[in-house]
Amino acid sequence: MNSNFQKKYGPWALVTGASDGIGRALAIEIAKVGLNLIIVGRNNERLEKLGSEIQKKFNVIVKIIAIDLAKNESNKALISQINQYEIGLFAAIAGFGTSGDFFKGKIQDELEMIDVNCRSVVEQTYYFANRFVTQKRGGIILMGSLVGFQGVPYSANYAATKAFIQNFAEGLHFELKQFGVDVLSSAPGPVQSGFGKRANLNMGNAASTEVVAEKTIQALGYMVTIRPGFLSKFLGWSLIILPRIMRIYIMRIIMGKMAK
Known part of the structure; x- marks a missing residue:
């Protein structure tokens, strides 16, 4: 796998949201297959620590970019720092969620979530689709979610952002395939990461970030959507046979129990 993976997606990969959680685990998984890394996140200290850990353990180079992708012009600033690198893999893992009654939350948090999860x-x-089409190879990993397949009470806006990503990934998969570019949506259920704390959720029966990262890399180039983790698979396939209104009702019960 390593030589083929390096040829198609190397020599550099860029991972956003690499400070912790799935982004961190995915950066390590990518390093295992021999790609150099550009890791992006808000927390410079954590990025420095991860970069040092990866370079000691794997024979790869790591570049660190500490940036807040919710801020205006942040993507232009990011792109200006990576033009000179031969990147073949882009993983958009940065994102966050909220929970509880939408009308009781802070509108600034909800708008910022749309900026990070969708606009950014x-x-x-x-940017990467244009680069990869020109070089006629590459891979794009977008972070979907189990909640992105129907409306989800008590996480309405977050679920909507993930529904956007799911549809975006599915459309791009078939647009870019003809140019040798692979697009994958990774749609896990609850994951053991910092996401639950920021979203104010009790993450029971959660999958490990390592499992999500490993299964995601294995699926790239072979699937449109991967549902890593047992709970994501179980709920995904058990809910899919139900009418949409019933799926929403069931997710209301599940999310109601998870929301603190």
Whole structure:
């Protein structure tokens, strides 16, 4: 796998949201197959620590970019720092969620979530899609979610951002395939990461970030959507046979129990 993976997606990969959680685990998984890394996140200290850990353990180079993708012009600043690198893999993992009654939350948090989870991803993906089509190879990993396949009470806006990503990934998969570019949506259920704390959720029966990262890399180039983790698979396939209104009702019960 390593030589083929390096040829198609190397020599550099860029991972956003690499400070912790799935982004961190995915950066390590990519390093295992021999790609140099550009890791992007808000927390410079954590990025430095991860970069040092990866370079000691794997024979790859790591570049660190500490940036807040919610801020205006952040994507232009990011792109200006990576033009000189031969990147073949882009993983848009940065994102966050909220939970509880939408009308009781802070509107600034909800709008910022749309900026990070959707607007920023579209801007970054546009840049990399053009690069990868020109070089006639590459891979794009977008972070979907189990909640992105129907409306989800008590996480309405977050679920909507993930529905956007799911549809975006599915469309791009078939647009870019003819140019040798692979697009994958990774749609896990609950994951053991910092996401639950920021979203104010009790993450029971959660999958490990390592499992999500490993299964995601294995699926790239072979699938449109991967549902890593047992709970994501179980709920995904058990809910899919139900009418949409019933799926929403069931997710209301599940999310109601998870929301603190």
